[in-house]
Amino acid sequence: xxxxxxxxxxxTQDFVPPRAEQKSKVEDVFRHLxxxxxxxxxxxxxxxxxxxxxxxxxxxxxxxxxxMYTFKDRADRSLTLRPEGTGGVVRAVLENRLRIPCRLYYLxxxxxxxxxxxxxxxxxxQLGVEALGEASPLVDAETILxxxxxxxxxxxxxxxxxxxxxxxxxxxxxxxxxxVEFLSSHKDRLCSECQLRLKHNPLRVFDCKQEQCQAVLxxxxxxxxxxxxxxxxxxxxVQASLDKQGxxxxxxxxxxxxxxxxxxxxxxxxxxxxGAQDSIGGGGRYDYLVEDFGGPQTPAIGLAIGLERTMLxxxxxxxxxxxxxxxxxxxxxxxxxxxxxxxxxRAQGIPAxxxxxxxxxxxxxxxxxAAGASCCVIIGADExxxxxxxxxxxxxxxxxQVPVSELIGTVQKLIRAQSVATRR
RNA sequence: GUGAGUGUAGCUCAACUGGUUAGAGCACCUGACUGUGGCUCAGGAUGUUGGGGGUUCAAGUCCCCUCACUCACCCCA
Numbered sequence: 001x002x003x004x005x006x007x008x009x010x011x012t013q014d015f016v017p018p019r020a021e022q023k024s025k026v027e028d029v030f031r032h033l034x035x036x037x038x039x040x041x042x043x044x045x046x047x048x049x050x051x052x053x054x055x056x057x058x059x060x061x062x063x064x065x066x067x068m069y070t071f072k073d074r075a076d077r078s079l080t081l082r083p084e085g086t087g088g089v090v091r092a093v094l095e096n097r098l099r100i101p102c103r104l105y106y107l108x109x110x111x112x113x114x115x116x117x118x119x120x121x122x123x124x125x126q127l128g129v130e131a132l133g134e135a136s137p138l139v140d141a142e143t144i145l146x147x148x149x150x151x152x153x154x155x156x157x158x159x160x161x162x163x164x165x166x167x168x169x170x171x172x173x174x175x176x177x178x179x180v181e182f183l184s185s186h187k188d189r190l191c192s193e194c195q196l197r198l199k200h201n202p203l204r205v206f207d208c209k210q211e212q213c214q215a216v217l218x219x220x221x222x223x224x225x226x227x228x229x230x231x232x233x234x235x236x237x238v239q240a241s242l243d244k245q246g247x248x249x250x251x252x253x254x255x256x257x258x259x260x261x262x263x264x265x266x267x268x269x270x271x272x273x274x275g276a277q278d279s280i281g282g283g284g285r286y287d288y289l290v291e292d293f294g295g296p297q298t299p300a301i302g303l304a305i306g307l308e309r310t311m312l313x314x315x316x317x318x319x320x321x322x323x324x325x326x327x328x329x330x331x332x333x334x335x336x337x338x339x340x341x342x343x344x345x346r347a348q349g350i351p352a353x354x355x356x357x358x359x360x361x362x363x364x365x366x367x368x369x370a371a372g373a374s375c376c377v378i379i380g381a382d383e384x385x386x387x388x389x390x391x392x393x394x395x396x397x398x399x400x401q402v403p404v405s406e407l408i409g410t411v412q413k414l415i416r417a418q419s420v421a422t423r424r
Numbered sequence: 425g426u427g428a429g430u431g432u433a434g435c436u437c438a439a440c441u442g443g444u445u446a447g448a449g450c451a452c453c454u455g456a457c458u459g460u461g462g463c464u465c466a467g468g469a470u471g472u473u474g475g476g477g478g479u480u481c482a483a484g485u486c487c488c489c490u491c492a493c494u495c496a497c498c499c500c501a
Binding site for chain 1 (some may be wrong): 425458459460461462492493495496497498499500501
C-alpha cells in the first residue's frame with residue numbers, strides 16, 4: 001500500500017474481478033427490467049456544455065456551485081463532466097427531435113467533486129429512466145413500482161420507499177413563504193445551524209435532532225397541508241395507485257431532493273445497510289424542465305439509481321466457483337490432445353483454460369483451484385490408452401472417467417449443477 | 425468546502441510510560457507427495473513502519489508539514 005507508483009485519483013474506484021462481474025449483472029437486470037417497462041436505451045455524451053447542467057440542476061444547487069468538474073477545451077468552450085443524467089437526456093430529446101411521449105433509460109458514469117465517503121464517489125455509476133410526456137399520476141406510481149421491482153429482483157429486502165409531494169409553481173412558494181415566516185418568528189428558539197438552514201433550505205429544519213427545534217416545529221405549517229387542489233389530487237392518486245398495487249411506502253414531508261427541477265411527486269429508496277448516505281435511488285416529476293430547455297410544455301418524471309450504493313445494499317456474496325473448466329495434462333505426450341480438448345470445450349461455449357507453464361500436475365491443479373475453476377478435465381497416459389478422460393469436480397473432489405464422446409455433455413451438466421447449487 | 429479518525433509484510437493486526445536485530449495469523453513459495461487442488465506436517469521468503477523534516481544518546485512510538493485512505497457534516501446516487 002505504501003509503494004505503488006501510480007494510484008487512482010481520489011474518489012474513483014477499480015472494479016476488480018468479482019466486483020466487475022457483479023456490476024454488469026446489476027446492469028443486466030436493470031436493462032431487462034427497463035425494457036419490460038417500455039423504456040428504450042439512450043446513450044449520450046459524458047460531458048456537455050456547462051450551461052446544460054446549470055440549466056437543469058439550477059444555479060443555486062450544490063451540484064452547480066461546488067460539485068461540478070468543469071474545464072475549458074482548447075477552443076475555450078466551457079465543458080462539464082456530467083453530474084446527473086436528466087439534463088443531458090432532455091437536451092438530447094430536443095436536439096434529436098424525438099417524438100414525445102417517449103420512455104428512455106440510460107446507464108454510465110457520472111462525476112461530482114466532493115469529499116468521498118461511504119457510498120459517495122467522485123466518479124460513480126447511475127442507472128436511470130425518464131418518461132417524457134406523460135402526466136398521469138399513474139405514471140408516477142409506475143416509476144416507483146419500477147424502482148421497487150428492480151431492488152426486489154436483486155434481493156434487496158430491507159429497502160424502504162419514501163414519498164412526498166413538493167407541490168407546483170403555485171403552491172410551493174406559498175408554503176415556503178409560510179414556513180419561513182413561521183420559523184423566523186421563533187428564530188431565537190432555533191439552534192444556530194437551523195438559523196442558517198432557515199436561509200437556504202428551510203425544509204431541512206424538520207430534520208434537526210435538537211429538542212428545542214423539534215418543539216418549535218410542533219406548531220409549524222405542515223408541507224402536506226398547503227398543496228393546491230390539483231397537486232393534492234395528483235398526490236392522492238399516486239398513493240391510491242401504490243396502495244392498489246400493494247406497494248408499501250412512507251410519507252415523508254421533508255423529502256425535498258436537491259435538484260431545482262423537481263415538482264409534485266418526489267421519492268427515494270433507502271437501505272439501512274449503507275451508513276449516512278442511505279439513499280440508493282431517487283427521483284421525481286419535473287414538469288417544467290423541457291419547457292425551460294426551450295421545448296414544448298411537457299410533463300415528465302424520472303428515476304436515478306446509484307449503482308455502487310445498490311451493490312452495497314446487496315451485501316457481499318459468497319465467492320462462488322466460476323463457470324470454468326480447467327484442462328490438466330500430464331506431459332508433452334498429452335499436450336496436443338489437451339489443446340484439442342480445450343478447443344472443443346470452447347467451441348461448445350464452455351469457458352476453458354489450461355496452464356501451459358506448469359509441468360507438474362500438482363501445479364496445474366493449484367492453478368485450477370486458484371482460478372476458481374469448477375472442474376478439471378484430466379488427460380494422462382492412462383486416459384489416452386483407454387480412450388477416456390478423467391473429470392474431477394473441484395467442489396466435491398470426486399473424480400470419474402468419461403468416454404471421449406461424452407465429455408462435453410458431462411462437463412456441461414456438471415457446471416450447470418454447480419451454478420444452481422451456489423445460487424441458493 | 426468543514427470536522428474527526430487511521431496509515432506497520434500481499435491481507436488482518438501486535439510491539440508496555442521512546443530503548444538492542446519490528447512480530448503473529450492468514451495468504452505465498454518449497455518439500456513430505458515425479459498422476460491430483462482444498463486438509464495435515466516440516467521448512468522458507470517478505471518490510472524505505474505512507475513520505476519529508478524536527479526533538480533526542482536513541483523514534484514505529486513525541487512534534488511539525490505533506491500525501492493517502494476512512495467516517496461524518498453539507499448535500500446527494
